[in-house]
Amino acid sequence: xxxxxxxxxxxxxxGLGVVVxxxxxxxLLHGNGKSAQSDSKVQTINVxxxxxxxxxxxxDKNGKPAGMDIALIQAIDKxxxxxxxxxxxxxxxxxxxxxxxxxxxxxxxQIEQNAERKQDFKFGSVGYTVWxxxxxxxxxxxxxxxxxxxxxKKVYVTNATNQATLTDAYLKDHPDAFSxxxxxxxxxQIAQGFKSGQFNVYPAPKYSIDLLNRQFGTQLIAxxxxxxxxxxxxxxxxxxxKLIAAVNKAMGELKADGTLKKLSEEWxxxxxxxxx
Amino acid sequence: MTFDFGFILQVVLKIIPYxxxxxxxxxxxxxxxxxxxxxxxxxRFYQVPGLSQVMTxxxxxxxxxxxxxxxxxxxxxxxQNFNNVAKMLGLHLQYGDLPMSLLAIIxxxxxxxxGLSEAFRGAFExxxxxxxxxxxxxxxxxxxTIRRVLVPQAFPVAFPMIVNMLINLxxxxxxxxxxxxxxxxxxxxxxxxxxxxxxxxxxxxxxIYWAMTILIERGAHWVELxxxxxxxxxxx
Numbered sequence: 001x002x003x004x005x006x007x008x009x010x011x012x013x014x015g016l017g018v019v020v021x022x023x024x025x026x027x028l029l030h031g032n033g034k035s036a037q038s039d040s041k042v043q044t045i046n047v048x049x050x051x052x053x054x055x056x057x058x059x060d061k062n063g064k065p066a067g068m069d070i071a072l073i074q075a076i077d078k079x080x081x082x083x084x085x086x087x088x089x090x091x092x093x094x095x096x097x098x099x100x101x102x103x104x105x106x107x108x109x110q111i112e113q114n115a116e117r118k119q120d121f122k123f124g125s126v127g128y129t130v131w132x133x134x135x136x137x138x139x140x141x142x143x144x145x146x147x148x149x150x151x152x153k154k155v156y157v158t159n160a161t162n163q164a165t166l167t168d169a170y171l172k173d174h175p176d177a178f179s180x181x182x183x184x185x186x187x188x189q190i191a192q193g194f195k196s197g198q199f200n201v202y203p204a205p206k207y208s209i210d211l212l213n214r215q216f217g218t219q220l221i222a223x224x225x226x227x228x229x230x231x232x233x234x235x236x237x238x239x240x241x242k243l244i245a246a247v248n249k250a251m252g253e254l255k256a257d258g259t260l261k262k263l264s265e266e267w268x269x270x271x272x273x274x275x276x
Numbered sequence: 277m278t279f280d281f282g283f284i285l286q287v288v289l290k291i292i293p294y295x296x297x298x299x300x301x302x303x304x305x306x307x308x309x310x311x312x313x314x315x316x317x318x319x320r321f322y323q324v325p326g327l328s329q330v331m332t333x334x335x336x337x338x339x340x341x342x343x344x345x346x347x348x349x350x351x352x353x354x355x356q357n358f359n360n361v362a363k364m365l366g367l368h369l370q371y372g373d374l375p376m377s378l379l380a381i382i383x384x385x386x387x388x389x390x391g392l393s394e395a396f397r398g399a400f401e402x403x404x405x406x407x408x409x410x411x412x413x414x415x416x417x418x419x420x421t422i423r424r425v426l427v428p429q430a431f432p433v434a435f436p437m438i439v440n441m442l443i444n445l446x447x448x449x450x451x452x453x454x455x456x457x458x459x460x461x462x463x464x465x466x467x468x469x470x471x472x473x474x475x476x477x478x479x480x481x482x483x484i485y486w487a488m489t490i491l492i493e494r495g496a497h498w499v500e501l502x503x504x505x506x507x508x509x510x511x512x
Binding site: 093100114120154160165181182183184185188189192193197198199 | 278348351352355356358359370371372376453454455456457458462465466468469470471472473474475478
């Protein structure tokens with residue numbers, strides 16, 4: 001009995017010892033982190049982006065982050081010695097939740113701005129990809145310059161996109177203008193939908209239309225843009241205005257020196273940098 | 277992190293109209309899948325030569341692929357061939373005229389068939405061999421044995437699994453947007469797409485799914501009690 005008791009006491013001491021050492025280590029490391037931060041004044045910023053959105057932000061075959069948005073985040077980071085960006089990659093809704101909760105401070109994943117989003121987030125001022133919406137059609141259908149031109153046609157929109165919101169807004173005022181197919185189609189499904197006549201109009205940015213034509217030979221055409229929109233970096237509402245200003249400045253420089261155009265051509269196979 | 281309760285309510289109201297289409301897809305798939313599953317289970321239970329082996333292979337293949345893949349394959353096959361087949365049959369139909377919920381029902385029925393055929397097979401095994409001997413001694417044909425002995429005794433055993441499958445099918449409809457059906461889940465994400473309040477929208481969708489599941493479970497519990505009463509009477 002005595003032996004057992006002393007054995008359990010010994011265990012208790014070892015346990016306590018481990019806890020003390022662990023606590024000391026944590027405090028020491030924590031202190032170290034702080035002192036390193038205050039020494040060199042490098043602030044770590046958690047930046048969110050996607051993990052399966054090729055070619056914008058995804059993991060390449062070696063599991064490394066790659067894509068237009070990732071490359072741009074890295075280029076901005078390089079220009080800002082006072083900050084160190086740390087990537088947090090996830091699917092889109094998680095990206096938004098992380099940014100809202102403050103787990104990340106900044107997000108770049110081809111995000112467009114609107115009045116509703118501005119209530120909950122801050123945005124950078126330099127747009128980096130054109131997301132003007134055009135109406136893609138086959139030559140047989142003809143070029144469409146507005147939703148009014150799409151009267152009586154069948155329109156496909158991808159759920160939870162800006163294009164779906166635009167389409168809904170138009171249908172609210174013109175309920176019977178055209179019929180709508182709603183889905184979360186892959187690019188191949190969209191090409192197939194056109195070929196099979198499931199729909200004949202696809203509101204989409206120029207980039208997506210070019211991609212369809214390039215990958216699936218759909219030969220889609222498009223008229224004038226029906227709305228104007230760009231992708232911007234998005235920030236947590238409590239993000240430091242100094243950080244936002246620094247990112248804006250860096251992005252302005254990257255745009256002026258042609259880096260942005262180069263990245264767009266490299267990743268998106270075309271110049272989709274907005275003019276202003 | 278701010279949390280918008282008002283928006284949850286807004287989304288709940290917005291997605292309630294999609295409850296019928298979700299239930300419609302799930303229930304129809306349960307009926308079709310149940311009928312097919314029964315046939316598969318019978319073929320395997322009675323070891324019908326040829327058919328039994330084919331069914332075993334088919335179930336193994338279907339069991340091994342995720343529902344998402346089944347949906348995409350169905351979409352690609354039908355969208356590539358429907359127009360030609362319709363033309364051959366002299367039908368004036370285009371792919372776009374098809375209600376897309378039909379594709380979702382095909383996919384979900386396959387899922388139900390796989391799950392239920394196994395449930396039925398298990399339930400069949402639970403019927404005692406003596407019962408078959410008794411049926412044979414009464415001069416019942418195989419068809420009569422199935423109708424009067426096997427199914428009535430296996431059904432109460434399989435019932436909880438059938439209900440479970442209905443619940444799984446309801447949850448399975450959440451990916452029907454892959455074949456362009458707007459249902460509860462896609463309506464909820466759409467509601468959040470302009471203001472990015474995904475978290476709230478997901479909670480709203482969860483509330484609706486919970487409500488449906490709870491109602492189904494309550495109903496099933498009641499049916500189970502009735503079945504148990506009936507069984508008791510049969511035994512005593």
